[in-house]
Each structure stands twice: as structure tokens, then as C-alpha cells.
Amino acid sequence: MNNTQTVKVVSFHCKKVIRSLDCVRRICRTADVVALQETWLLPHDISFLGSLDDDFAYTSVSAVDTPAGLLRGRLYGGVALLWRKNLLTSVSVIARSSVRLAAIKIVVKEKSFLIVSVSTNSSENIPEFTECLSEVSTIIESTGVESVYILGEFNAHPGVCLL
Template sequence: MDNSLPCNLVSFNCKSIKRSIDNVRHLCQLADIIALQETWLFPHDIQFLSGIDGRFGSTGTSAIDTAAGVVYGRPYGGVALLWNKSVFPNVSVVDCENPRICAIKIVLSDRSILVFSVYMPTDKMINLTEFTDCLSS
């Protein structure tokens, strides 16, 4: 018996999901799971993800710290996952403490699958501590 499930997974560094929304909507026509990096969403904008395509569930994180009140410069970071709800009806969001990581658990009839979207710091030595902290979270 073949228990395989054909699935198209795409990873896309969107460099602002609001500016690349047409590209992301096109990916929704092609893929079952979409991992996004550099969404550049503020914490209060995460719900924007749920309006991209009604057929898709969503989760995401913001890397923008708004605690100080005023944010200078352009937004940065943020990751998200979109999944086709008709292909994967049994999905739960996995809590991740690091804003560079988001994850979902997909439950199939005979197994579970974890899917991550991760945006790691660059490979320069100055980022080594942040890189290892991210891996350990």
C-alpha cells in the first residue's frame, strides 16, 4: 500500500510580504506549503497572513521589537508558513520562542510531520552567538 502524499513545498524570501503579495498568491496556486522569510510584518500585522488566500492556513512571527514605541529604519526579519487546508486539514502551530523560527505540526493518518520556516543570521563570525542561540532554541 502506498502511503505517500504528493506535496509541493516552496521557500521564498519575500523581502516584505506586502510588496510581494502577488508573488505569494501565485505560489499559493503552485504549492501546498509555503515557507516565507523576511516578511517584515509588525507584531500587530501577523493576521495579514490569513487574508492572503482563503484556502490556506497561516502562522508567522515578527522580528520587530515595538516595545520602545518608535521604530526607526525599515522593518526587518519575520518568518511565516502557509499551508493548503484541504491537503492538510489537521495542522497545529508549534510554539517557538525565537522570532527567527516558526513551525507547524501536520498530522497525517499514520505519521506526523514538522515543517519549519527559519531565517538565520548571516554566516559572519560576528553573528556566531546569535546563530548558535537560534539553533539551541
């Protein structure tokens, strides 16, 4: 008896999800989890992700701060995670403070794993890059999962000294 289940995960740097709509929908036809970076959605536009594919639930973070009525923050940016609702029935959205990451915890057949979608840039802002990595580390430590998948756009350069 086979006691395993395969979950197909795809990451896509979409450079404005509305512009990449056809490609995201094609990815949804074959993937179970889709990690998106650079969605370029304003906070009030995040619900748009619910119209991409009826089989998918979502969580997303906008990089734009709009409480004062003026557009502030990273106008480019934003991350999202979409997951197939009928296959992945035990999904928890993980609280985070960074606008550069979205995370979900998935439990399948008593096995738990974390999926994180990240968009950050080390060369432009080292403190923000370090803060994002610290938050990812904190999320991993606090969730008690067996496996972690960190997907996205790190724009990091391993081996290059950041100091």
C-alpha cells in the same frame, strides 16, 4: 492501492511580503505549504497573511518588538508558514521563543513531520545563529516526528570555522 499523499512545499525569501504579494499568491496556487522569510511585518500586521489566499491558514513571527511604542528589534526579518487548510487538516503550530523561526507539525495518514521556516545570519551574529539552531534542535527532539524539513535563509557557510 496507493497509500501515499504528496505535499508540495515551497520556500520563498520575499523581502517584504506586501511588496511580493503577487508572487506569494502565485506560489499558493501550486504549493501546499509555503515557508516565507523576511516578511517585514510588524506584530499588528501579521493578520494580513490571512488575506493572501482563503485556502491557507498561517502562523508568523515578527522580528520587531513594539511593546514600548517604539520600533525596536530587527526591522527587517520575520518568518511565516502558510498551509492549505483543506488538505492539511491536522496541523499544530509549535511554540518557540526565537523571532527567527516558525514551525508547524503536520500529521498526514498517521505520519508526522515538522516544517520550520528559518531566517538567520551567521556572519553578523554567531551567538544568535547558534541560539536559533539550538532552538530548532530542541523543537525537533520534543515533537517526536518522523521527518523534518528546515527551509529558509540560513546565510551559513558550511566548512568555514565560526570560532
